[in-house]
Amino acid sequence: MTTLVATGLTDAEVAQRVAEGKTNDVPTRAARSVSDIVRANVFTRINAILGVLLVIVLSTGSVINGAFGLLIIANSAIGIIQELRAKQTLDKLAIVGQAKPLVRRQSGTTPLLPSEVVLDDVIEIGPGDQIVVDGEVLEENNLEVDESLLTGEADPIDKDAGGNVISGSFVVAGSGAYRATKVGREAYAAKLADEASKYTLVNSELRTGINKILQFITYLLIPAGLLTIYTQLFTTDAGWRRSVLAMVGALVPMVPEGLVLMTSIAFAVGVV
Structure with missing residues (x-):
């Protein structure tokens, strides 16, 4: 247990950090x-x-x-809706x-939005409060923090003065104060959210197999089409419209559009 009372930033220091962009205002x-x-x-191969x-x-x-052609709409709609x-x-x-965390500054302790916190701010915490930025513990009174949301650690963790707290964790017992050491995109929670939001194309063996089939069929369609229309035009009395049809x-x-459609439906149902 520590009794040291840490002082907060002055208005001038806050203004300087805001001007330098050292705030917790995380960009979209x-x-x-x-x-x-x-x-x-x-614009997929099957639709093309x-x-x-x-x-x-x-x-004709x-x-x-x-x-x-309705299959083009169906395939596109399923994929678009699923990704949206x-x-x-x-x-x-x-x-x-x-x-709103309680931020200690020279002018007093004031509840502020997380985006209004700046680097080196002193933030007071108690039971139920969330750690909004990464920081170093300055004061503690039997302080325990739950980091299970971030690290998977099921048991509360004791925090002593000089220890670190990470954004996104919660205070489950005790009280204290910490100084913000990482804000904005540098904070642990912001990095975790950014990583979780990144778009990555998952390689599916089923989709890879279908794409290989479609690629092979694409090469077959041109000679097969030319041969078919030649046969219709020059060996029968059919006109050009009937030949084209x-x-x-x-x-x-020859195009496995039904397989592609059912695969899209299966993937869509699988993530519901």
Whole structure:
């Protein structure tokens, strides 16, 4: 137990740190944009194949034969909705809440927003309070902190003067005060939230296999299409419209659009 009373910053020192950008005002995380999500789910190999075939069919004026184009909308919509929901969840991710900590300054102890805390501020804490920035313990009275949210440590940790506390943890017993040593993006909780919000493409063996199949089919479609339309035009009396429709009718079953659609649905259901 320590009885030393630490003094807070003066108004001039606070103003200097604000001018130097040493505040706890964390900028908005650079999450994946909506346009990136839409682009990634619309411009896919399967959509490109079906899109080209759809344009060829529509050029003949036969809309009903282009019904397979609905699969483009379905595949894109499932992926976009799934990723937008994930983006919404990540955007709301906040390890440190908006409860106002008691900040000790020369003018007195005042509750401030976490974003108003600056480097070297002295912050008073008690049972139930959250540690809003990383810091060094200056005063403690049987201080115990719960860091399970961050480190997985189930038992409360005793904190002595000179010890460190990390942002995102909670005081479960005792009281004390600590000096802010890391604020903003340098704080542990901010780094953890940034890491959790990063977009990473997970390699799926199923998707990798499907992409290889689609790549192989893409190389087969061109000669198969040319051979089919040649056969229709030069060995039968069919006109160009019927020849084109026959070609597309032969090529569409070669594309495993049903497999891709069911895979997308399975992934979407799996994350609900």
